Amino acid sequence: MTLVKLTVNGKAVSVDAADDTPLLWALRDHLKLNGTKFGCGAALCGACTVHVDGEPTRSCSLPLSAVAGRRITTIEGISAKGLHPVQRAWIEHDVPQCGYCQSGQIMSAVALLNKNKKPTDAEIDAAMSGNLCRCGTYQRIRAAIHTAAGKGKGSSNSKASAMTNANVSTKKSGT
Numbered sequence: 001m002t003l004v005k006l007t008v009n010g011k012a013v014s015v016d017a018a019d020d021t022p023l024l025w026a027l028r029d030h031l032k033l034n035g036t037k038f039g040c041g042a043a044l045c046g047a048c049t050v051h052v053d054g055e056p057t058r059s060c061s062l063p064l065s066a067v068a069g070r071r072i073t074t075i076e077g078i079s080a081k082g083l084h085p086v087q088r089a090w091i092e093h094d095v096p097q098c099g100y101c102q103s104g105q106i107m108s109a110v111a112l113l114n115k116n117k118k119p120t121d122a123e124i125d126a127a128m129s130g131n132l133c134r135c136g137t138y139q140r141i142r143a144a145i146h147t148a149a150g151k152g153k154g155s156s157n158s159k160a161s162a163m164t165n166a167n168v169s170t171k172k173s174g175t
Helices: 023-030 085-092 102-115 121-128 138-148 158-173
Strands: 002-008 011-017 049-052 055-058 071-073
Touching: 011 023, 023 049, 049 102, 055 102, 085 102, 085 138, 102 121, 102 138, 121 138
Parallel strands: 002 071
Antiparallel strands: 002 011, 049 055, 049 071
């Protein structure tokens, strides 16, 4: 076992695990950040996507030793205040069906928009090509990315705000 120091979602952390432990399992098992999903274990599906120093990276095949001293952002850390604009757009366009791939999809979309504020359809397709969706919601994913980029029709705030307000109301009432 080795003590690996890294920054996860803006916080300095140490993980005591074998050097070859995949980052995915360090996040899920050691740090209890379960938003990042296991899909294939071979870096082929994108469900395990996180950001390493701002770049979308498959965490299922990346050894913990390779991220020592680096900045990791998971789905839990993309927004300090409520939903990220991409998450709001996902809600607006009813993107998730089963939802399993969504954290990886969102992480790839956020990385794209951090680099390219107004991507074309071709740029979106290229950036998202490493993320598989078994439910086939690719058209909605593209539309949501355009909305998050400010190019979609309608507001990405109406439905998302209603859902956020409902969640806040539920938390306040204790149900």
